[in-house]
Amino acid sequence: MEQISVKKTRVGDVELALSGPVEGQHKWIGQVQTLRELLACWLVLDEADLPLSPRLVGPPGIGKTTLAMAAARTREQPLYIYQCTSDTRPEDLLVTPVLAESGKIAYHASPLVSAMLEGGVCILDEGNRMNEKSWASLAPLLDHRRYVESVIAGITIKAHGDFRCAVTMNDDESTYEVPDYVLSRLQPTLDIGFPSRQDEMAILRYHLPFAESDLLAITVDFLQRAHELDLTFSPRDGINIVRYALKRLAQEEDHPLSADAAWAESLQRVLGAEAMDLDRLAAERQQSLGKPLPTMDFQDFFFEEDDPLHPGKDDDNPLI
Ligand SMILES: Nc1ncnc2c1ncn2[C@@H]1O[C@H](COP(=O)(O)OP(=O)(O)OP(=O)(O)O)[C@@H](O)[C@H]1O
Ligand SMILES: [Mg+2]
Secondary structure (H helix, E strand, O other), X not given: OOOOOOOEEEEOOEEEEOOOOEOOOOOOOOOHHHHHHHHHHOOOOOOOOOOOOOEEEEOOOOOHHHHHHHHHHHOOOOEEEEEOOOOOOHHHHOEEEEEOOOOOEEEEEOHHHHHHHHOOEEEEEOHHHOOHHHHHHHOOOOOOOOEEEXXXXXXXXXXXXXXXXXXXXXXXXXXXXXXXXXXXXXXXXXXXXXXXXXXXXXXXXXXXXXXXHHHHHHHHHHHHHHHHOOOOOOHHHHHHHHHHHHHHHHHOOOOOOOHHHHHHHHHHHHHOHHHHOHHHHHHHHHHHOOOOOOOOOHHHHXXXXXXXXXXXXXXXXOOO
């Protein structure tokens, strides 16, 4: 069996086994400005300057992790990702003791600590799922001190000068309220918005180069309409819809499905039947958020908007 060699390094008297970086090509398409803003955070302009650790915020599947991965790649630095969860403990984030074959305790550095030691980029993914105790252990790392203290290994670990960090957060479902003293260390906030029609098509084409244009086009139409209505369907949803539709089309060779039928089926399976009627879904969502629906006067039910007999027709004409 092939032996995977684990890189080790020494901090004080303690030997740490390092996590490996994440491999892969991660291209960021469109929204060049957001990528530039993230890269700006990581510049260091002077000996007295420090890099910033920004928050990348946006709904699920919009590309937060992809953006951070692409930025690390642009800088040609090894990339490490730590997936934060509600039960991440400080030692998981830093150093964990494991029982080695020799019966001795070996210490494993987390992806974050490995990035700190190797001068890599670490993405703390889904940061708002992590509890305060774990965040507290990162407070010195995220300010001018740039170190962490592993209580378990009894060592202080200083970050390499090239170490950079970003935290991704979903703006809707926080598991924990991240305390203010932590948020003030995770600045600036870079909000990732929905892609334009052209960019969304390029994203789908990039991930699904084997898909027919028609299928991509109806998916982009659907996603763009959802973005207009402020519904949080994402490029990831679009990719999943096309992927499943294509698989269904390929499978039903004897009883060919039409592309439209396969797409409609896929939409329902991926996003639920309610996604078939985006306008209704948007209205329901607005109501549940307590937002008023666009106002409709009594006369709106009887007259078309441009009807010359509509009593409110000239309401916004300042000359009348
Ligand atoms: N601008 C983009 N360029 C290239 N791929 C993109 C872009 N935006 C989204 N994607 C693709 O959409 C999918 C979802 O992106 P990603 O996983 O980065 O989203 P996320 O915001 O991190 O989601 P989550 O909040 O669930 O972690 C991925 O397959 C990603 O490659
Ligand atoms: Mg992500």
